[in-house]
Amino acid sequence: xxxxxxxxxxxxxxxxxxIYAVVGMGFNIIYNATGIINFAQGEFVMLGGMTAVSLSTxxxxxxxxxxxxxxxxxxxxxxxxxxxxxxxxxxxxxxIIITIGISILVREAALLLWGQGVRALPYFTGNEVSSIxxxxxxxxxxxxxxxxxxxxxxxxITAFFRFTMLGRQMRACSANRVAASxxxxxxxxxxxxxxxxxxxxxxLAGCVVSPITQTQYGMGTGLAIKGFTVAIxxxxxxxxxxxxxxxxxxxxxxxxxxxxxxAYKDAVSIAVLLAVLFLRPSGIFGGRVAAxx
Amino acid sequence: MRLARYRPVxxxxxxxxxxxxxxxxxxxxxxxxxxxxxxxxxxxxxGLSLLMGYxxxxxxxxxxxxxxxxxxxxxxxxxxxxxWGGTGLVKAxxxxxxxxxxxxxxxxxxxxxxxxxxxxCAVALAxxxxxxxxxxxLKLTGHYLAMATLGVGTIILSVAVGTEALGAADGISGVPxxxxxxxxxxxxxxxERVVNYYVAFGLLALGLLxxxxxxxxxVGRALRxxxxxxxxxxxxxxxxxxxxxxxxxxxxxxxxVAGVxxxHFNGGIGPSEASIMKSVKYVSIVAVGGxxxxxxxxxxxxxxxxxxxxxYFGSFDDAVFGGILILIMLFSPDGVLSPRLWRAARAAVLRxxxxxxPAAGDxPAAGDxPExxx
Numbered sequence: 001x002x003x004x005x006x007x008x009x010x011x012x013x014x015x016x017x018x019i020y021a022v023v024g025m026g027f028n029i030i031y032n033a034t035g036i037i038n039f040a041q042g043e044f045v046m047l048g049g050m051t052a053v054s055l056s057t058x059x060x061x062x063x064x065x066x067x068x069x070x071x072x073x074x075x076x077x078x079x080x081x082x083x084x085x086x087x088x089x090x091x092x093x094x095x096i097i098i099t100i101g102i103s104i105l106v107r108e109a110a111l112l113l114w115g116q117g118v119r120a121l122p123y124f125t126g127n128e129v130s131s132i133x134x135x136x137x138x139x140x141x142x143x144x145x146x147x148x149x150x151x152x153x154x155x156x157i158t159a160f161f162r163f164t165m166l167g168r169q170m171r172a173c174s175a176n177r178v179a180a181s182x183x184x185x186x187x188x189x190x191x192x193x194x195x196x197x198x199x200x201x202x203x204l205a206g207c208v209v210s211p212i213t214q215t216q217y218g219m220g221t222g223l224a225i226k227g228f229t230v231a232i233x234x235x236x237x238x239x240x241x242x243x244x245x246x247x248x249x250x251x252x253x254x255x256x257x258x259x260x261x262x263a264y265k266d267a268v269s270i271a272v273l274l275a276v277l278f279l280r281p282s283g284i285f286g287g288r289v290a291a292x293x
Numbered sequence: 294m295r296l297a298r299y300r301p302v303x304x305x306x307x308x309x310x311x312x313x314x315x316x317x318x319x320x321x322x323x324x325x326x327x328x329x330x331x332x333x334x335x336x337x338x339x340g341l342s343l344l345m346g347y348x349x350x351x352x353x354x355x356x357x358x359x360x361x362x363x364x365x366x367x368x369x370x371x372x373x374x375x376x377w378g379g380t381g382l383v384k385a386x387x388x389x390x391x392x393x394x395x396x397x398x399x400x401x402x403x404x405x406x407x408x409x410x411x412x413x414c415a416v417a418l419a420x421x422x423x424x425x426x427x428x429x430x431l432k433l434t435g436h437y438l439a440m441a442t443l444g445v446g447t448i449i450l451s452v453a454v455g456t457e458a459l460g461a462a463d464g465i466s467g468v469p470x471x472x473x474x475x476x477x478x479x480x481x482x483x484x485e486r487v488v489n490y491y492v493a494f495g496l497l498a499l500g501l502l503x504x505x506x507x508x509x510x511x512v513g514r515a516l517r518x519x520x521x522x523x524x525x526x527x528x529x530x531x532x533x534x535x536x537x538x539x540x541x542x543x544x545x546x547x548x549x550v551a552g553v554x555x556x557h558f559n560g561g562i563g564p565s566e567a568s569i570m571k572s573v574k575y576v577s578i579v580a581v582g583g584x585x586x587x588x589x590x591x592x593x594x595x596x597x598x599x600x601x602x603x604x605y606f607g608s609f610d611d612a613v614f615g616g617i618l619i620l621i622m623l624f625s626p627d628g629v630l631s632p633r634l635w636r637a638a639r640a641a642v643l644r645x646x647x648x649x650x651p652a653a654g655d656x657p658a659a660g661d662x663p664e665x666x667x
Contacts, residue, residue, distance in 0.1 A: 037436040083619065091626075092435040093351055097580060098622045100353075100573055104615025221569055225447060228440050263455025270444040277441050278429040 007137035009254045015143045015212060017250020018150035019045070022205040023227025024234065024242035025157065026198040032174040032237050033194035036095045040079065040103035041202060041227055042220030043110075047072045048203025049215030050110060053119040061124065069203045075106075076199025080192045103220060110217040121210040142211045149208040153201055154243050161239075170194060174237075222266060229273035298509070301588065302502050309494040313487065324603075325490045331598035332493035333555040336500050338578045338594040339587065340547030343504055345576070346585035347513065348540045349520030350431060351439050354446025355548055355575050358419050360453060360567035362549030363556035365415035367465040368458070369406040370557075395469055408471040412553045419549030420542055427541040431534065434523075443569065450567040464563030471557035479557045489558060496554065497591075500547060504587055516540060520585070570611055574601075577618040583628020593629065 023041055030038045052068035059067065079102055084090075090098075123130075124145050131138040161167040173180040173190045181187045206215065213219075230249055234241030249269055256268040316324045341355050374383050374392060383404070386392045393407040406414075430441045453459055460466075470480025477488045507513050518526035519533050527533045556562040565571070578597055582590030597617075600606065606613040627633055 037440070083623065087623070093349075094622050094626050096351065096436065096439045097576065098619055101577075101615045101617075101619035101622065104570075104573065104611055105619065108609065108612035108615065225440070225443065232437075232440070261455055263461075264451055267448045267451045267455075270448050273444050274429075274441060277433060277437055 004137060005258075009258060010251060011137045011139050011143060013251030013254030014247055015146055015209070015250070016253065017247035018147050019205050019209050019213070019223070019246075020226045020230045020249055021243045021246025022150050022153060022201055023223050024230030024246050025154065025239045026202045027227050027231040028234075028237055028239045028242055029157075029194050029198045029201075031231070033170060033191050034084070035092075036084070036099065037228065038195075038198070039096065039099040039224055040106055040220070041198065042222065042224035043103050043106040044072055044076065044199045044202030044220075045206035045223050046110060046215060046217060046220045047075060047106065047199075048206030049121070049210040049219075050114050050119065050206075050217070051203070052207045052210065053121055053215060054114070056121055061122065065121075065204070065207045068207055069200050072203030072206075073196045073200040076195040077192050080195035084195075085188060085192065103224070107217055107220060114217060116217065118214050118216045119210075120214040121207060123211045124208075140212065142208075146205075146208040146212065150205060153204060154239070157197070157201065158240065166193070225266075225273070226269055229269055229276075232273060233276055298506070299502070301505065302498050305501060305591070306494070306498050309491075309498075313490055317487065322486060325486045327599055327602040328595075329486075329490050329493040329558060330555060330602050331595050332490075332497045333551040333558070334575075334598045335591060335594040336497055336551040337548040338575050338582075338590055338598075339497075339500055339504055340544030341575050342579045342582065342584070342587060342590040343507070343516075344540050344544040345579050346583070346587075346590070347508055347516040347520060348537055349516075349523075350537055350541065351442065351576070352541070352544075353439050353443040353569070353572050353576065354449070355442075355544070356567050356569075356571035357446040357449035358423060358545040358548035359552035359555075359571070360449060360562070360564075361419040361422055362415045362552030363562040363566060364453060364459055364465065364552075365418050366408070366411045366553040367468045367556050367562050369411035369414060370408050370469055371403075371465055371467055372405055374404045374406075393469075405469075408469065408557065412471065415553050416546060416549045419552075420546050423542045423545030424538070427538045427545075431537045431541055443572075446567070446569055446572050450564060450569070453564040453567050460563075462564060464561060464566075466561035468556055468560050468562070470560075471554070479554055481558060481560045493554070493558075496550070501587065501591065508587065512536065517585075570614075573618070574614050577614050577621075580626075581617055581621050581629055583630050584626075586628060586630060589628050589630040 023045060026041050026044065027037060030036055030041075048068050050068075051071050052065050055064035055067045058064075083098055083102060084095075087094075123140070123142050125141045131140050132144070133139075159167075161171055169180070169185050170190050170193065172183070173185060173187050177187050180190075226249065230242050230246040233245035233249065234243075249272060252272060253265055253269050257265055260268065312328065313325065316322060316328070337355060337359050341352060344350050344352055374386075383392070387404075392404055395403050395405070426445050430438065430445065433441050453464075454462055470478035470482070470485075472478045473492065477492070478485060479489060479492055508516070515526065515531045515536055518529065518531055519536065523533055552562075552566070578594045579590055581597065582593040597614075601610055601614075604610075621628065625633070
């Protein structure tokens with residue numbers, strides 16, 4: 001009985017953990033390209049889920065999801081081109097405040113468009129009650145979808161940065177923007193691309209977890225804090241470590257529910273964030289010293 | 294000459310009196326309620342302005358300190374101890390005058406902490422929390438500081454929402470009026486509207502006096518040095534860590550005082566006072582007023598809070614603040630009263646140059662050095 005409970009918490013933790021990991025990686029992609037922490041990162045997840053729910057009433061599910069991801073990518077590009085592209089060496093404080101403003105505007109637009117209601121995509125396979133036995137725990141097939149999709153995304157994005165020309169160009173741009181532009185790289189467009197990628201990842205994650213966690217206009221802020229925690233835990237800029245940190249945070253949070261009231265769940269993960277910030281700002285997996293700029 | 298420095302505060306008080314007379318004699322006395330509330334929120338914003346504008350440290354969790362003050366005072370003044378009336382401790386507290394007996398809305402007897410004591414405890418608690426949190430948090434800079442303060446705010450919010458004793462999602466209501474001197478009280482009764490207005494604006498004037506003297510002092514200059522270049526300030530012998538911490542604690546204390554008074558004025562407090570959006574609103578008002586401009590912040594805070602409380606922004610309240618935040622930060626990071634913005638505007642009007650946008654970020658002064666906090 002006890003073992004089953006542990007397994008159940010573990011599965012729930014890993015489910016939430018994968019979405020935290022994806023949001024954390026989204027933070028990292030933009031941070032690497034621009035040095036900006038995009039406080040509107042959680043809103044991409046919300047936009048992806050919401051758009052997919054709306055589109056799924058008209059279109060088959062896979063097409064709706066693809067459409068939602070593309071639409072969110074377009075929003076990401078639009079945000080970068082409208083608010084960030086033309087700023088000349090903005091200070092960190094200014095960028096924090098601008099991205100917070102963007103997140104508020106996106107959230108309010110979503111509230112206007114979709115209202116306060118909680119929405120969800122249908123389960124991709126089976127329904128709410130269908131489950132698969134997995135090592136003592138009952139797992140909804142949707143969990144496998146979510147974990148699978150996030151894992152595929154992580155692999156794809158890692159491969160993209162490592163093996164494709166465009167990915168290498170983006171890494172060059174993040175290593176040294178001036179040098180990259182001296183080599184003839186279109187650095188501004190590469191930065192826009194980082195927002196597009198980050199938005200797309202968030203949107204896809206928002207779609208696959210929508211049946212489990214549901215989607216509401218205000219879900220972004222909480223996710224942004226979690227995603228940032230994960231990005232810090234792994235060491236800012238380190239995407240694979242963010243994945244591990246995401247899973248870890250999800251599990252810690254999930255087990256905290258067995259000890260503390262559910263209302264304190266967010267407080268637990270933030271306490272983890274604060275502890276890491278105070279004790280090891282370069283992240284538990286990071287060896288870089290540059291974490292305190 | 295020494296009196297000259299009190300002139301702005303005196304002018305401010307005169308303006309407050311004029312506003313009150315105008316409102317009451319214009320038959321719009323009800324507006325005083327929102328003006329009073331704006332004044333309390335402005336006290337929070339002024340404290341934050343000292344922290345952000347002068348010391349250059351962002352706090353995305355300032356609503357938390359407001360909430361700590363408000364919640365602590367509300368909890369202590371509504372916590373009915375009459376069930377323990379027979380115990381020695383409660384008797385001793387009554388004898389010491391720490392408890393006040395009153396009747397609740399249904400006429401039942403309530404024995405709770407005296408508002409003065411509750412206020413002192415609430416502010417002390419906020420100062421303590423700010424001090425404990427500030428020691429590690431203020432070692433961080435940039436994104437890390439922003440996220441850490443946001444995190445602190447979120448923790449306080451989830452404690453407020455998750456704790457049954459604090460009324461969970463409903464908050465605490467039935468908070469008694471706060472008796473001041475000469476029979477006046479901070480409370481919601483319409484008869485005392487004018488008194489409350491003056492209490493709030495008096496408190497605000499006191500805060501202004503404190504801050505305007507502080508920023509013109511040795512400490513104020515040291516704070517500006519930290520803002521300009523923290524390492525350089527440290528090299529010149531400024532104890533940056535201690536000074537930042539003291540500023541943080543002071544601004545948290547101002548937020549807590551505002552929280553206590555507004556809670557007694559409203560007769561209650563809810564978790565929305567601790568929300569992230571509140572903190573962001575405070576930050577946006579400081580940004581609009583101009584970082585490091587007390588008077589600009591004072592004016593914009595009174596106006597924006599008043600408009601927001603009167604409901605002029607309707608359901609778009611958050612969107613309006615978000616939009617303001619973006620516009621100001623994009624086009625005039627020094628606030629709406631920034632000389633640079635006015636110069637640019639005048640240049641644009643006098644000789645229009647379509648090729649050159651009057652964006653502050655492109656000004657030569659911004660050049661190579663980032664213009665504010667790293």
